[in-house]
Amino acid sequence: MKYISTRDTGHGVSGARAIIQGISPEGGLYVPEQFPFISSGELKMMMSQSYPERSAYILSKFLPELGEQLLDACEKAYSRFDGDAAPLVKLDDGLFILELWHGPTYAFKDIALTLLPSLLTLSKKAEGETSDTLVLVATSGDTGKAALEGFKDAPNTAVITLFPTGGVSNLQKLQMVTQEGENVLVASVNGNFDDAQTAVKNAFADGELKKYIEEKGWKFSSANSINFGRLAPQIAYYFSSYIDLMESGQIMAGEPVNFCVPTGNFGNILAAYYAKEMGLPIGKLICASNKNNVLSDFFEKGEYDADREFYKTASPSMDILISSNLERLIFEASGRDAAITKKRMDELKQTGSYSVTEKELAFLSQTFTAGWADEDEAKEALGGFFEEYGYVTDTHTAVALSVYSRYIAETEDATPTVIVSTASPYKFVGSVLTALGESVPDSDKKAIAKLEDVSAMPVPETLTALFSKKVLHSTVIEKDGLSDLVKKFADDMTAKKK
Numbered sequence: 001m002k003y004i005s006t007r008d009t010g011h012g013v014s015g016a017r018a019i020i021q022g023i024s025p026e027g028g029l030y031v032p033e034q035f036p037f038i039s040s041g042e043l044k045m046m047m048s049q050s051y052p053e054r055s056a057y058i059l060s061k062f063l064p065e066l067g068e069q070l071l072d073a074c075e076k077a078y079s080r081f082d083g084d085a086a087p088l089v090k091l092d093d094g095l096f097i098l099e100l101w102h103g104p105t106y107a108f109k110d111i112a113l114t115l116l117p118s119l120l121t122l123s124k125k126a127e128g129e130t131s132d133t134l135v136l137v138a139t140s141g142d143t144g145k146a147a148l149e150g151f152k153d154a155p156n157t158a159v160i161t162l163f164p165t166g167g168v169s170n171l172q173k174l175q176m177v178t179q180e181g182e183n184v185l186v187a188s189v190n191g192n193f194d195d196a197q198t199a200v201k202n203a204f205a206d207g208e209l210k211k212y213i214e215e216k217g218w219k220f221s222s223a224n225s226i227n228f229g230r231l232a233p234q235i236a237y238y239f240s241s242y243i244d245l246m247e248s249g250q251i252m253a254g255e256p257v258n259f260c261v262p263t264g265n266f267g268n269i270l271a272a273y274y275a276k277e278m279g280l281p282i283g284k285l286i287c288a289s290n291k292n293n294v295l296s297d298f299f300e301k302g303e304y305d306a307d308r309e310f311y312k313t314a315s316p317s318m319d320i321l322i323s324s325n326l327e328r329l330i331f332e333a334s335g336r337d338a339a340i341t342k343k344r345m346d347e348l349k350q351t352g353s354y355s356v357t358e359k360e361l362a363f364l365s366q367t368f369t370a371g372w373a374d375e376d377e378a379k380e381a382l383g384g385f386f387e388e389y390g391y392v393t394d395t396h397t398a399v400a401l402s403v404y405s406r407y408i409a410e411t412e413d414a415t416p417t418v419i420v421s422t423a424s425p426y427k428f429v430g431s432v433l434t435a436l437g438e439s440v441p442d443s444d445k446k447a448i449a450k451l452e453d454v455s456a457m458p459v460p461e462t463l464t465a466l467f468s469k470k471v472l473h474s475t476v477i478e479k480d481g482l483s484d485l486v487k488k489f490a491d492d493m494t495a496k497k498k
């Protein structure tokens, strides 16, 4: 299977190469030349499989060159989860929650980032790539820690994580600045997430910087969801949850299911779209945005307009105005036209906006519907679901609860629906307590104990251990400071190797 770029369909590379590079040289994103198909017979067969087996099965369709070792890699990754990697909880008839936060950092990014280091190692082997890998990550809070945990002390790899100063929750910050490992660097950038992401994109495109690190034996890669190695593992849980519904008799084989996904960079919900393209019976994909509602506006009007005020919300991992992975969807909507996709992405960079045609919007509307929730609406939904079902979600998932409720009220759509839950409520404990109408104690530690009292949900053990950890990282850089930081880190890492 070949992978082509959304901005240049002429030069296909292997999946292994796409993972090693992260992004195509001309700035486009790698996509499979065609989507592999999973038949209804295969879905039935997968009913008897464990989550790692299902994941390896889906991945082998995209990355056949990685072979038998994919199963080992998936088993190793998901053994780091507390129990099942992607359990499905029933709230009501036809209403389910897919909990994707039982991994080492309590957010759904773990599903892909516990696996990505192995995918990268196997890809390098398959391609005979001998240089070491320097992973650059921009994070709105959750990706950074998940990447650090995934890559710490991984052989022939180093990782730099960049988060927006003041743009992440206390716990998210504490998780990152206490990160151990010989091959990790954590820094914050004075700006918001889009600034951090732009700094990383600019570093990848900086020929002089690339040359500097390559002379020392390093090559860049990306652990952001622009890397196809991040997306592929996310496709697996859509299949797995559908198969769980079949297995438990909640749906008949072939019956459509809706998914409602809290969205920021458009990676999670794009994986759902890919699952649909692969034959999974998906009805609607409900895209849920917070107050940074650039995506719900896009699905309504066909215009992507990032030139607007940026809000900090209680769902910081969705505080994003430039949703990188939307490029992959635009590419599909245009009939896989690289020239049009490139033109639109150039327009976005230059003017902050672009539009799709009415025909393309109609095409997208067949699958996607979208909505957004402001801070009060998300809080109300969180509190309301707790009252009704005794179930507490985090603040990101709460955005999806709100958008789902409005969608049902407006459409009366009776299709069984899975709401994708992206983080443990404990990770955003202060905002969750507020939404439940509780006062927030003056320390996160006490707040966690209080939420345990109120919700009766078990606290992950490693979360409380955080508070006694030493702060190991305090670097702060300006928006244009990444290049110098990378050079210094590459020098340090190279010195350590010797």
Ligand SMILES: *Cc1c(COP(=O)(O)O)cnc(C)c1O
Binding pocket: 107, 108, 109, 142, 143, 225, 262, 263, 264, 265, 266, 267, 268, 269, 317, 318, 396, 397, 422, 423
């Ligand atoms: C990253 C993240 C999101 C948004 O996911 P995208 O793939 O960027 O759309 C939502 N919720 C949480 C908790 C996250 O960490």
